[in-house]
Amino acid sequence: MRRYIAHLDMDAFYASVELLRYPDLRGRPVVIGGGRRHQPVQREDGTRSYAQLRSYVGRGVITTATYEARALGVHSGMGLMKAAALAPEAVLLPVDFDEYRRYSRLFKAAVTAIAPHMEDRGIDEIYLDLGELPGVRDAVGDDPLGGVRAVAQSIKDAVRAATGLSCSIAVTPNKLLSKLGSDLDKPDGLTLVTEADIPTRIWPLPAKRINGIGPKANEKLAALGIHTIGELAAADPQWLIGHFGASYGAWLHEAAHGRDDRAVVTYSEPKSLSRETTFDRDLHARQDREQLGAIFTRLCEQVADDLVRKGYVGKTIGLKLRYDNFKTVTRDLTLPGPTQDPRVIRQAAGQCLKRVPLERRLRLLGVRVGSLSRPGAAPEGPPGDAEDSTSADARDPSVAYTLPLF
Template sequence: MRAHASVLHLDLDAFFASVEQRDKPSLRGKPVVVGGVGGRGVVATASYEARRYGVRSAMSTREARSRCPHAAFLTGRFGAYREASRQVMAALREVSPLVEPLSLDEAFVDLAAADLPDLEVDTVTGVADRLRHRVAEATDGLTSSVGLASSKFLAKVASDLDKPDGLVVVPPGTETELLRPMAVTVIPGVGPATAERLRRAGVTTVADLERVPLEELVSLLGKAHGGSLHLLARARDDRPVVPEREAKSVSVEATYDSDLSDVRVMEAVLTRQAADVARRLRESGASGRTVSIKVRLHDFTTVSRSSTLSSPTDDPGVVARLARALLAELAAGPDVGVQLRGGVRLLGVGVSGLADWVQEDLFSSLEEPEDDEAEDLPEPPRARQGSAFAPGVDVEHVEHGRGWVWGAGRGVVTVRFETRESPAGPVRSFSLEDPDLRLWTPEVPEDDDPLA
């Protein structure tokens, strides 16, 4: 364990939704939900305004619409997210050469490798505060929450304590005092299944876990898992900040003698495979953000789809839900959908973007809002399945300039014309075949992926 609080964890607040609010002036201060926009879609990220209504990551879009019908439901713009992430990671590397990106929106920074006069609490706190302001400046206003502690585990815990736009420092020597009152799910690797097993053993807080002998934990959870929890309950974590992370994934796939043609059977297969993947994740103490499916059709054509959550998970229900939603997306497509019903030879589920912790509060209930009189946004037209003009994507019109798709359907595209630098703009509707309307994509260098 380190003698100083020199490990920093930075987490961008409601990242995907915050980027959308930044780039779309009319949505600032309004509920925004990013993810699948169809009835079988899944929420990737919800803005804090939407979270007040109980909308959360990994929730079905259908339920999110029922809880917050006046929210703007947008598909993801990963080019914009990658560019913002590139700017953040560059700002972090200005502070220290040891930066470990966990995903597009979070990273560890080793301040012991920075050029600092000392590592006392006041010094590192000042560095962290300046870094938060530098990130906001580099990204045109995105906020972040930062934790500082003597280990990666405690730094991650600390960054979750004062969201959004917070800074929490855990002085060396106070780690166990901070952890003891917390729910045991704060510890990496304690997912729903492990939490229930511990609950049946009378363990609900970290203090309870700390009192359990190592031998009993090993008997209950196995040698590797039990031993890891025994150490973390005592705030013992000596993992270094590693700037180069090996790309890893966990996947399960199977080839069938007879082609599958019933979508319900395919869903059942994906659900079982998701459970296997989640079990392997938990056994290795890992979790992942990106769920993907692989489908090999009867003619040996192989297609895949993926969906990325705002934070990692090892929950089999979440992995299965995302996998089934991706299959539904394929089935609804004009080309692959027909071939899918013609027979599937292989199905597989994978999870990538792995981390060594799970943000369990993704699955907790959120408090009801104190004020239900939030200003409503009109319900946008629903996107046509397979349409390139999905809600939220950037477009450009020859006469009106740049804007974004508010909704599309029945041969009509509705666009709000505004950009990050403009005030809230007007709304216009066009024919889907209008030659003056086209998608707009900024040019971003290929090597700008911070996880490459």
Template sequence: MSAAESRRIRRIAHLDMDAFFASVELLRQPQLRGLPLVIGGGRRAPGWLGDDALEALPPEQIPLEAFRRLGQYTGRGVVTTATYEARQYGVGSAMGMMKAAKLCPQAYLLPADFERYRAYSARFKAEILRHATVMEDRGIDEVYIDFTDAPDGQLQGGLVLAQRIQQAIAEATGLSCSLGVAPNKLLAKLASEWHKPGGIFILMPEEVTQRIWPLACRKVNGIGPKASARLAALGIETLGQLAQVPEQQLIEQFGNSYGAWLHRVAWGRDDRPVVVESEPVSMSRETTFERDLHAVADRSALSQVFTNLCTRVAADLQRKGYAGRTVGIKVRFPDFRIATRAITLDHHTQDAAEIRRVAGQCLKRVDLSRRIRLLGVKVDNLLPLEQAQAADEAARNRQASDPQQLALPFTDNP
């Protein structure tokens, strides 16, 4: 083994595009640059400005007063993304649009254009693969990259390759990205947030505990509000405090799997490989209520939550470029018993209204005489959107060529 090989250490990068959807829109409409901007509330389609003459103008020539403001929005949509100028007011992804409108009514509002975002996503990922071939696709705007054996991936802890990739993406797309390079995926994802936007952070093995122990536990993806609250009740606020708790004590408090995982996280340990090919099999959203709700007494609140869950699942599908055939629901009761129902369609969908309709049919098949502790919505049998559209077209063609084939609108799944 050569001296260079003996010094080779594991280097994993997490690359995250900066405010991706909004940044793509600003390439098209630079007059909105530097202003609070929110993407969401529907898809871009002819008539989105409400004025044919304005839509006929080159996008960069549309006057600011022609764009809608967030404060004018009414509906139940969710924020897809927001520029950093809007985020400083507390606006964030997956937030209800009406709530965002109260926080930043002056923000400009644009509908989402997922076809355009997917095209830019393909372009920036192609640039990455020119420099490093081991890449895990984590959605439309983020990836993990294994620098360990990539050309120059070890130089300055990965800084040289990170700068090269960042520059290549900027030249090919006009967009900025942030990278964290660290010993593993857990640390790389944390590090990619530390110099946003447009930054690079290199975390070396000997710096791990010094850097992560001051962080709040909630900064780790996987430690949510409920786990954070339980940790806080034990006097544990930071990763450093978490690291001092014996693993067995965490297992006793949180169970075998999650307790052991918390212990590893506190010490910055993560052995997950960078997976080159990974397709999601489902996407879901769920919420646990602060108090148990009843289908009759709390009908309005439940309906609003249910619609929001369906809208968020649809937004996830659209953002990541997938469509699914099976729509399902999950209900957990106060005794922790769970009821699930699902319906499989004869076509793929990523449409919020259709998901809401079918999920509502699923919900009607559950005994809701008891109060509800948790409600969830899920879409299964996913395909990338283009493959889903091709499969649906092929199915329609088969049906047209064989009139005896009966196309059932859906199939119930218990």
């Protein structure tokens, strides 16, 4: 049976959400990635003043940008200081993940009301299996893709009605092609790609556009003279296996020909939840102890809130630090039993902190909770192992934290 797999990607999602809040910024280059100090200021006359990239000083990076800003050469992951040199007049807005998550829930609810077979791939993208929808399954006549096109358009219309935002959607025979296709006609695209379209629409694209070809593999392919997907498709599969190994080399050959048998997975349990923040300036564990302590506590509270909201508890508490020389270290501690208590998380993360050197300044701090399960689920260990996992001090709200440095 023919498959119709869709990949839906929200257009410049974070930036588009902000433009709903600040419609006067439409048409202007806008960058998302600032901190609280970059919050717009309401003037007495009702207008707003906005921070601009030209005045930014710090170590932050761009989370996303409007298409007008991207036209100036800035993009997600770029340092804000570098972006300021390219687009000094661009408006800088703070990140508001709570609002982005709210809009994410809205658009996914609108989509699943039409196409319930959804694989959630993050805050702004999903896969859909459209094959069993009546308008697709029953499509006949001179235009068998007409039903597919109509369903895809109805999904786009539902997203806009629910959120006021646009999305791009591609429908193809598999997930790999759909991921590639959703980026072909952005923004607000509706793209249909069949096997017959692969030579004209897919093969001219850079090889690195295939999801699964990372920077190192792309660099190696380029050194071997392969730059496009078409050139990769033309390469002898045994030659690819010789250079990249049996598994990856064979996959490169299949991917370049648009072959992918993966199913749309409607549900999977997350392995961990985490929160992290990059500081506007490098902080020192002793000299900035009070500030770091407040940030550390807030991260633990935020990840605990995430656990409660999503309905999980976790046993493994992790700490992540990045130093001013960009070296990153992580430490984990497994508790006797699962928790979603911010105090327990804070205490365990503090124990992890004792096991890392703190002589250098820090530029990033993160807290992670792993080994997730649902509250009340049967314990994985032997009977009695999880009878009462927390110490008396951890359960008693009157007991203060005992933590090193911060």
